[in-house]
Amino acid sequence: MDASSQDVARALLGWYDVHARDLPWRARPGCAAPDPYRVWLSEVMLQQTTVAAVKSYFAEFVRRWPSVEALAAADEGEVMAAWAGLGYYARARNLLACAKEVAGRGGTFPADELELRALPGLGAYTAAAVAAIAFGQRAVVVDANVERVVSRLFAVAAPLPGARVAIRRHTDTITPSERAGDFAQAMMDLGATICTPRAPRCLLCPLSASCLARLHAEPEQFPVKAPKKARPQRAGKAFWIERDGAVWLVRRPGKGMLGGMRALPDDGWSARANGNGTPPLMGPWQPGGVVAHGFTHFGLDLHLAVYEGDDWSSLTASEGEWWPLDSIDDAGLPTLFAKAARLALAEAGEVG
DNA sequence: CAGACGTGGTA
DNA sequence: TTACCAAGTCT
Incomplete structure (x- = not known):
């Protein structure tokens, strides 16, 4: 020195x-x-x-x-x-x-x-x-x-x-x-x-x-930086399934986006592609609001879909859990899905 | 090695 | 509103 x-x-x-x-x-x-x-x-x-x-x-x-x-x-x-x-x-x-x-x-x-x-x-x-x-x-x-x-x-x-x-x-x-x-x-x-x-x-x-x-x-x-690449914009769905004051939540796979986190069911959207629209169960669905969320490497418009049917029999405990709405803040949802939940609850409040 | 990987604050 | 930025790591 x-x-x-x-x-x-x-x-x-x-x-x-x-x-x-x-x-x-x-x-x-x-x-x-x-x-x-x-x-x-x-x-x-x-x-x-x-x-x-x-x-x-x-x-x-x-x-x-x-x-x-x-x-x-x-x-x-x-x-x-x-x-x-x-x-x-x-x-x-x-x-x-x-x-x-x-x-x-x-x-x-x-x-x-x-x-x-x-x-x-x-x-x-x-x-x-x-x-x-x-x-x-x-x-x-x-x-x-x-x-x-x-x-x-x-x-x-x-x-x-x-x-x-x-x-x-x-x-x-x-x-x-x-x-x-x-x-x-x-x-x-x-x-x-x-x-x-x-x-x-x-x-x-x-x-x-x-x-x-x-x-x-x-x-x-300074520092001089290399130019950044454009960030793609994607669209996908999150599914809101409510029953007796609880909402259906899943656990995401251990690796990848939001890996290991509790989440709303989704239709497979990713940085690479839009979601495919496939819901987790058959029946009547109503479009809800849209959450705009920015990730580091892509932007996402997350469209909420709300289940309006009364047959939940195809949902199995190995795939998810019913989470009480009055303690939704304790579910440990990542911000994207916390925003979606807030929106769903606000919309339900407006209707009811 | 370049791309994947979250979110909230600031201008 | 868009864009950049923040005590990076993993593959």
């Missing part, structure tokens, strides 16, 4: 000592060492997810499952339901699988980055982050914040994702041996509050004197 790299780390840590965000999963300064369980849980929740969205989920998870052993013993359906609304549901499946692995080794997370990387749901970023934040290891932590800060600091002209190798090399250069966890969190706090995607607050930035983007061009021009 040359002198200027040390200057960057020193300036950033000095700024962090004053301006660190107070977040629920962070150890208070001067208090006990961070709890690896809380660090890991928060890092998984924060993957592609905002701090604001994570806070209430983190509080509820640590309340219900205060330790990795407690989480490892949890019912999978309850974990999936507790994750409902947070998105990227493979994270919840991997979370439980990881908890079981860690519980199997005595409830102790490995402190080594490579061993962490081998656990379910821990990729390059999360393994480095947990090694640094929970265990104080020097690890090169690169997330979207760090990519933005570093691409500006060094005016990296190559577009993402190809520039990742160069950005990682630059990050390695400025990462200190001491306080590696604070350094990583400081980079992320800087990216979240000062070195923002739009209108960065360079006048408040502790690194502005070293920033090549600020020197040569507009900082907003």
Whole structure:
């Protein structure tokens, strides 16, 4: 590490000592060492997810499952339901699988980055982050914040994702041996509050004197990104089947879209194709409203179809369950189907 | 390696 | 309203 790299780390840590965000999963300064369980849980929740969205989920998870052993013993359906609304549901499946692995080794997370990387749901970023934040290891932590800060600091002209190798090399250069966890969190706090995607607050930035983007061009021009592909628009149906104050819910297959989540029956829509219109039982159906929902890789117009018949005999318990409408909020429906349920209940309310 | 994989907030 | 963006991982 040359002198200027040390200057960057020193300036950033000095700024962090004053301006660190107070977040629920962070150890208070001067208090006990961070709890690896809380660090890991928060890092998984924060993957592609905002701090604001994570806070209430983190509080509820640590309340219900205060330790990795407690989480490892949890019912999978309850974990999936507790994750409902947070998105990227493979994270919840991997979370439980990881908890079981860690519980199997005595409830102790490995402190080594490579061993962490081998656990379910821990990729390059999360393994480095947990090694640094929970265990104080020097690890090169690169997330979207760090990519933005570093691409500006060094005016990296190559577009993402190809520039990742160069950005990682630059990050390695400025990462200190001491306080590696604070350094990583400081980079992320800087990216979240000062070195923002739009209108960065360079006048408040502790690194502005070293920033090549600020020197040569507009900082907003970094990071350079490859153009994005168009997002297809799809249409499909969700089926609302009500009986004696309960609605028929199914469990989606373990993998793929909304995998493992409780759901309304649907007609097979996907990112690739519209639904085929096939309902889960024969009989009279009435069209309901439409829910517009945006996924990362496609948009969906979900058309609600309401069953108006009185023969439910073809619905078997192995395929689904009757869920009481007065506790529909506890069903653990992902947001798309929670919206659809809200719409169905609102329409029923208007009629009745 | 490019695509699959959620959702809510912001401009 | 559309588009982009957020502490990525897996295949």
